[in-house]
Amino acid sequence: MSLRESLPQVKTELPGPKAKAVLERRAAIVPAAISTIYPLVIERAEGAMIEDPDGNVFLDWVGGVGVMNVGYSQPEVVEAVREQAGKFFHSMMNITANPRYIEFAEAIAKASPVKGDPVQVMLANSGAEADENAVKIARSATGRPNIIVFSGAFHGRTALTMTMTAKKAYSIGMGPFPDGVYRAEFPYLYRAPGGLDGDDAIAYYVNKLEEVFENASPPQHVAAIVFEPVQGEGGFVPAPLEWVKAVRAICDKHGILLVADEVQTGFARSGRLFSSDYYKEGGFPVDIVTFAKSVAGGLPLSGVICAKEVMDRVTKGTIGGTFNGNAVSCAAALAVLKKMQDEDYPAKALAIADTCMARFNAWKEKYPAIGDVRGLGAMMGVEYIKPEGGAAKTPNPELVGKIVAAAWKKGLILESAGTYGNVIRFLCPLCVTDAQLAAGLDIYEACIEESL
Numbered sequence: 001m002s003l004r005e006s007l008p009q010v011k012t013e014l015p016g017p018k019a020k021a022v023l024e025r026r027a028a029i030v031p032a033a034i035s036t037i038y039p040l041v042i043e044r045a046e047g048a049m050i051e052d053p054d055g056n057v058f059l060d061w062v063g064g065v066g067v068m069n070v071g072y073s074q075p076e077v078v079e080a081v082r083e084q085a086g087k088f089f090h091s092m093m094n095i096t097a098n099p100r101y102i103e104f105a106e107a108i109a110k111a112s113p114v115k116g117d118p119v120q121v122m123l124a125n126s127g128a129e130a131d132e133n134a135v136k137i138a139r140s141a142t143g144r145p146n147i148i149v150f151s152g153a154f155h156g157r158t159a160l161t162m163t164m165t166a167k168k169a170y171s172i173g174m175g176p177f178p179d180g181v182y183r184a185e186f187p188y189l190y191r192a193p194g195g196l197d198g199d200d201a202i203a204y205y206v207n208k209l210e211e212v213f214e215n216a217s218p219p220q221h222v223a224a225i226v227f228e229p230v231q232g233e234g235g236f237v238p239a240p241l242e243w244v245k246a247v248r249a250i251c252d253k254h255g256i257l258l259v260a261d262e263v264q265t266g267f268a269r270s271g272r273l274f275s276s277d278y279y280k281e282g283g284f285p286v287d288i289v290t291f292a293k294s295v296a297g298g299l300p301l302s303g304v305i306c307a308k309e310v311m312d313r314v315t316k317g318t319i320g321g322t323f324n325g326n327a328v329s330c331a332a333a334l335a336v337l338k339k340m341q342d343e344d345y346p347a348k349a350l351a352i353a354d355t356c357m358a359r360f361n362a363w364k365e366k367y368p369a370i371g372d373v374r375g376l377g378a379m380m381g382v383e384y385i386k387p388e389g390g391a392a393k394t395p396n397p398e399l400v401g402k403i404v405a406a407a408w409k410k411g412l413i414l415e416s417a418g419t420y421g422n423v424i425r426f427l428c429p430l431c432v433t434d435a436q437l438a439a440g441l442d443i444y445e446a447c448i449e450e451s452l
């Protein structure tokens with residue numbers, strides 16, 4: 001059976017002898033500050049499966065943190081990369097026009113979820129770079145200095161995006177930080193104060209956002225409000241549609257650009273190509289979308305989409321970069337997009353979500369340690385609380401640590417998330433087979449049982 005079709009199988013102690021040797025070399029040469037969760041070495045990977053150098057096979061529910069939506073080593077993507085590599089790798093877009101950049105930008109523009117038509121596409125290399133460029137575009141286009149971001153947000157590790165990121169564990173000792181970044185409360189409904197829910201909870205969070213205009217930056221100085229449609233690092237917390245709609249109205253009232261950071265939520269994960277498609281369908285599209293991670297099936301590529309009318313207001317020469325829209329990455333991205341459209345990956349995400357949500361919700365009934373189950377499409381999180389459960393909702397990161405450790409010993413790669421480290425995320429490649437998904441769910445439940 002090919003690796004692509006196989007089921008998780010652990011044959012050695014973990015890590016095995018060959019993996020151990022690689023990890024020893026890693027410890028010597030790779031800075032410890034680039035922290036690692038698993039003592040796991042990848043030798044090859046196909047679909048949703050990873051093989052280590054000792055022949056152990058793992059089902060990957062993390063996918064390089066949302067990079068592998070299309071699956072590892074898909075033949076069409078590999079072939080597109082091979083073909084482009086035989087022609088040329090690089091073109092500096094300021095010097096020589098790279099047709100692959102143009103073809104990919106045209107293709108993604110056709111699927112654009114943002115407000116305005118026509119749109120233009122700026123390509124870059126990483127998620128942080130895309131987010132940073134979205135802010136630069138918004139500042140230049142509006143002539144305003146400030147931005148508003150949210151509690152629980154993760155936007156990257158550059159100086160600006162580290163500042164935009166909420167969790168300060170990611171920026172200890174890295175100051176001074178850039179000015180002009182203000183923070184409002186994200187609608188984390190499970191933890192809404194006083195158990196508020198429904199319209200009352202939405203009204204509370206909208207009010208919290210408007211307080212920033214009073215306490216920190218008047219709206220006429222705000223260029224952009226930047227949010228994640230589903231917070232990733234923040235704990236897989238979806239932004240409620242009604243809240244996004246209200247934020248859109250606030251932006252319209254004050255001439256502020258609304259930016260959706262789709263670095264983790266993009267490329268079919270949510271049940272649409274972009275999560276922002278849901279907003280467009282509802283009649284309240286965002287102004288700017290950023291994307292990265294899964295766009296090129298594992299090669300570095302990111303981008304910003306917004307109306308040409310907005311892009312036209314950006315001062316010439318202020319955005320760009322040497323490797324922006326690398327030809328090999330763009331060739332891969334074209335193949336990824338075609339495969340996702342031809343095989344309806346958004347529908348695959350919704351089918352996976354149905355299967356998983358049925359199991360996760362059943363577990364919630366069975367195990368008081370599960371406080372919340374939530375998500376958008378196949379971007380799902382299970383939040384764990386202390387056994388006393390109930391209104392205290394005390395986070396239980398220790399239990400999550402035990403489940404994650406137990407799962408990889410059985411061949412399932414899980415990862416935690418969340419401000420309190422008490423959420424287990426689901427970011428499995430969307431090409432996972434039914435048998436693999438069922439095996440993963442069985443391993444996960446066995447690990448909950450043995451970790452309680």
Ligand SMILES: Cc1ncc(COP(=O)(O)O)c(C=O)c1O
Pocket residue numbers: 065126127128129131154155156157228232233261262263264265292293
């Ligand atoms: C929502 C979001 N934005 C931005 C980033 C930063 O992306 P990168 O690590 O490619 O810079 C991430 C990475 O996890 C992310 O999840």
